[in-house]
Amino acid sequence: MIETLDLILPLEASEDEAAWKAAAAKKLGVPESRVTGVRLLKHSLDARQRAVKVQLRLEVAVDEPLAEEVTPAWSAPSLPRDAKTAVIVGCGPAGMFAALRCLERGIKPIVLERGKDASARRFDLAPILRQGVVVEDSNYCFGEGGAGTFSDGKLYTRATKRGPVARVYEILVAHGAPQRILTDAHPHIGSNLLPNVVKAMRASILEAGGEVRFQAKVVDFILDGDHLRGVVTADGEEITGDAVILATGHSARDIYRLLAEKKILLERKPxxxxxxxxxxxxxxxxxxxxxxxxxxxxxxxxxxxxxxxxxxxxxxxxxxxxxxxxxxxxxxxxxxxxxxxxxxxxxxxxxxxxxxxxxxxxxxxxxxxxxxxxxxxxxxxxxxxxxxxxxxxxxxx
Ligand SMILES: Cc1cc2nc3c(=O)[nH]c(=O)nc-3n(C[C@H](O)[C@H](O)[C@H](O)COP(=O)(O)OP(=O)(O)OC[C@H]3O[C@@H](n4cnc5c(N)ncnc54)[C@H](O)[C@@H]3O)c2cc1C
Structure with a gap:
């Protein structure tokens, strides 16, 4: 029998698998010896009282083994020779996830990023930290991984709008984020771990046939009537595709100005x-x-x-x-x-x-x-x- 159980344990017992087993056996009304495996599915703290309680959701096996845990992975089918292309402007979280999604759908992404790769970008943080001088295309917001690379990596929000959040966590784990983000009620990666996650995501994009170009700042759009066919980079290169995805984030004010200049519909929002x-x-x-x-x-x-x-x-x-x-x-x-x-x-x-x-x-x-x-x-x-x-x-x- 495999059961999913919600248990509340005192803080001191909350990390102890033997205590989980004992509590699970008690709740199921079976002797502890019949509990053959437990696995953590969700972990959250209740600190409303001085005696902190921990709420655990466990998968519990009785009289049979627990199925082996599946480590999240990301893969994409081989790109067809005549694959459609999507030009993705911006290599932040939105651009990177868009690129992975394109590859899953057999579309070749060409990611254009104004900043540098995550390793080179680190050196450009020194001037702002030491002399207060911003390197305008390579800083805490611009460069591989966008504002996400040196972000806190909190993966929770009070917003109620929800997409396929669990799959996003799995993709992050597949690229090196800690496994515990799959079970914590308030998952957090941390700024020291994120750069490697971002680099691993880039490696997946490249291995699956996508392109990622750094120091490729988009300065103009190629429009065909109402259709955005491509973009022009600061060094004058024209890059076209079957679709263009703007994933430039909210710090790229020059892109908003360009959109307004090109009379592309924009709307004021709170x-x-x-x-x-x-x-x-x-x-x-x-x-x-x-x-x-x-x-x-x-x-x-x-x-x-x-x-x-x-x-x-x-x-x-x-x-x-x-x-x-x-x-x-x-x-x-x-x-x-x-x-x-x-x-x-x-x-x-x-x-x-x-x-x-x-x-x-x-x-x-x-x-x-x-x-x-x-x-x-x-x-x-x-x-x-x-x-x-x-x-x-x-x-x-
Ligand atoms: C220090 C810090 C901590 C944060 N902590 C959290 C957190 O804990 N949790 C959370 O959810 N969010 C956090 N955020 C916010 C989060 O990082 C952003 O919401 C997220 O990165 C937005 O993703 P995005 O891909 O839409 O845009 P961005 O991350 O802004 O990425 C846009 C990318 O587009 C590139 N770009 C812009 N213009 C051009 C152009 N013309 N040509 C080519 N490339 C271009 C930029 O260089 C950038 O890499 C934090 C941000 C910072 C800076």
Missing amino acids: FAVGVRIEHPQPFIDAEQYHLRKDEARPDLLPAARYAVATKIDDRGVHSFCMCPGGFIVPASTENDEVVVNGMSLARRDSPFANSGLVVTVEPEDTDSFAKEHGVLSGIAYQKALEVAAKQAGGGGQ
Whole structure:
């Protein structure tokens, strides 16, 4: 018999397979000796009370062996000789997953990326970290893996919109992300592991017959009436395909300007802006885990996180991208602005926590920029805030 069971265990027993077996046997009403295997399917913490409980979903085998665990893999069929081509602009998460999907469907992706590969890109972070100088096409946002490469790698969201999330996790694991993201309720990869995941995804794209070109910045579109046939790169090369996918992310403002210039339909949407706040991690741990004064966080508990949301004057305000045990990083892509983001290593062991605290901005809030910037008023408003932040901060990053 194979059963799926939900169990609640005290923290101290939650990592102990013998305790899982004992609890499973008790719940099923069978002697422990008949439980022949247990496998973790889901793991989440309930820290609402001082005595932290761990909720586990287990696959439990009784009187028969558990089927062997299948390690996630990614593969694609061989490309036909006359395969259609998709030009994918941007090698961030969206571009890379689009390329893998194309290959699964027998379409050859040609990925064009303005920045450098993940290894070379690392050297371009030094000027922004040490001298406050942004290398404009190679930074925390631009380059192989996009903003994802040095991101925190939190794979959870409060958004309710859902695609095939489980398959995305499996593809990440197939490319070197830790297996535990398949079971954690709040999966997290960590900035130190992501560059290798990104490089492995590129290797899969190349092995399956796709192309990835770095320092290939798209500066123009080749339009045939309403049809986007291809793109032109900064060095003048024209690259056409059966389809063009723009996966340039939200930092590539030049692409939005190009779209507007070419009269391609754009629409203003709500977004959020705010600040990033840093706290001592022990302060967050003490609050969230109900620790006594000077009591350290137990080793079995991860650095605590939080999420807050409220409405002020009918406007949503919420925490965003909270990074327990993390760092604040300079994520500007141009030298006249200040933009920050948060990341953490897989161990989440920095003494600080940080989180964005953001407020919703509706399209009409940016109307004062619309006269000059039209449909790009939101982007102009964002840019004005980022430039003001740079000036207010004394001009550094
Ligand atoms: C420090 C940091 C931490 C983050 N932490 C998290 C997190 O924990 N969880 C989470 O979900 N999200 C996080 N994010 C956000 C996440 O990284 C982005 O939402 C995600 O990368 C967006 O993916 P994308 O592919 O749409 O765009 P991007 O990642 O922005 O990729 C776009 C790519 O297109 C390229 N490009 C742009 N213009 C051109 C052009 N003209 N020609 C050629 N190439 C071009 C860019 O160089 C870039 O590589 C974080 C971001 C940062 C910077």
